[in-house]
Amino acid sequence: MKILLYLSIGLSVGTVSGSLGIGGGVLLVPALIWLCQFEPGRAAGTSLPVLMIPVCLPAAWKAIGQERVDLEAACWIAAAFAVGALLGASLVPSLPEPLLRLCLGGLLIAIGWQFVIGFVGTSEGTPGGVSALLLAGTTMLGGLVLARGRVASAAAGTLLPAANGQSAADLDYHI
Numbered sequence: 001m002k003i004l005l006y007l008s009i010g011l012s013v014g015t016v017s018g019s020l021g022i023g024g025g026v027l028l029v030p031a032l033i034w035l036c037q038f039e040p041g042r043a044a045g046t047s048l049p050v051l052m053i054p055v056c057l058p059a060a061w062k063a064i065g066q067e068r069v070d071l072e073a074a075c076w077i078a079a080a081f082a083v084g085a086l087l088g089a090s091l092v093p094s095l096p097e098p099l100l101r102l103c104l105g106g107l108l109i110a111i112g113w114q115f116v117i118g119f120v121g122t123s124e125g126t127p128g129g130v131s132a133l134l135l136a137g138t139t140m141l142g143g144l145v146l147a148r149g150r151v152a153s154a155a156a157g158t159l160l161p162a163a164n165g166q167s168a169a170d171l172d173y174h175i
Helices: 002-020 024-036 040-065 071-094 097-120 128-156
Strands: none
Touching (some): 002 024, 002 040, 024 040, 040 097
16 A cells, blocks of 8 residues: 555656656655655655656656757756755754754745746846745744754753743644
């Protein structure tokens, strides 16, 4: 039964990813978290080999054949992407699960916001991409501050007050 679930996720995410050109991880990571109960770090790690050769290579080959690829841009971005992916993968073991969930959620909100602004139209002088980047950056910065505060308060043996009366150390974040 688990294999059928994995096959269904792969077929669904692959179809949407191939048709819309979105990164499969935007759909695959949440699917693994929600449907397979993977921890965020494990879901992100599992998505990497899934997306590497079986998805990216055939899709890239098709796009190149359709002359929809700027090879110079792709090569430079791929080189920097590889370095960034290595750095990002190195960070995951040291980040708490709530922070990973918050960052993923913030990124998905920022992506959705970008599409909403693009659909509705942008205001003069503020491209939608800038708004989305600001939203993503603010969300991730807030998550880092929250995570550091929780770690610091737990280490000091103190509890930070929360709006609902719980301590920050007692809060459980779910996306």
